[in-house]
Amino acid sequence: MGKKNKFEETDSFGETGFSDEKINEQEIAEDNITDSLADLQDEFEREKDRYLRLFAEFENYKKRTSRERIEMFKTAGEDVIIALLPVLDDFERALKEIEKSEDDGLFKGVELINNKLRETLKTKGLQLMEINPGDAFDADSHEAITQIPAPEEKLKGKIIDVVEKGYTLGDKIIRYPKVVIGQ
Numbered sequence: 001m002g003k004k005n006k007f008e009e010t011d012s013f014g015e016t017g018f019s020d021e022k023i024n025e026q027e028i029a030e031d032n033i034t035d036s037l038a039d040l041q042d043e044f045e046r047e048k049d050r051y052l053r054l055f056a057e058f059e060n061y062k063k064r065t066s067r068e069r070i071e072m073f074k075t076a077g078e079d080v081i082i083a084l085l086p087v088l089d090d091f092e093r094a095l096k097e098i099e100k101s102e103d104d105g106l107f108k109g110v111e112l113i114n115n116k117l118r119e120t121l122k123t124k125g126l127q128l129m130e131i132n133p134g135d136a137f138d139a140d141s142h143e144a145i146t147q148i149p150a151p152e153e154k155l156k157g158k159i160i161d162v163v164e165k166g167y168t169l170g171d172k173i174i175r176y177p178k179v180v181i182g183q
Helices: 020-074 076-100 105-122
Strands: 126-128 143-148 157-166 167-169 172-175 179-183
Touching: 076 105, 076 172, 105 126, 143 157
Parallel strands: 143 179
Antiparallel strands: 126 167, 157 179, 167 172
């Protein structure tokens, strides 16, 4: 046998080539690199997905807190306004009683104070719920305190009298109107 090149060896058939060990080492190294690359790509995809979910969650958080903040400003004085509703009722009763007296100046003065209070509360979002006798009763927006026999057939199931007025603050009902309905 002659001299062998260090990269070549002769097999039993006299052909020269790389040794099986070196080829296997190269294949194993390539497989390891491919596996490592695949693992890195999988990890990258997981981290990318995690990042996108975290970003979306943060965006939702910002929107939610913004909505909550706007809602809080809309109803910030709700407790104070609810506490003032009996004062509005008292003004109404006072105006009815003063109207019976002869003192026109007293009536005008109390009426001006009443209007000023109502307008101030209106600028804060308070709205009177418009309910009239003869309107249809709605259990979602009215509170029935009693039922009486309807004076007319067409008033059955309808509002006969409004005992206490109802108010909304923004889109929220803060006091349901108390009504009497006909049966």
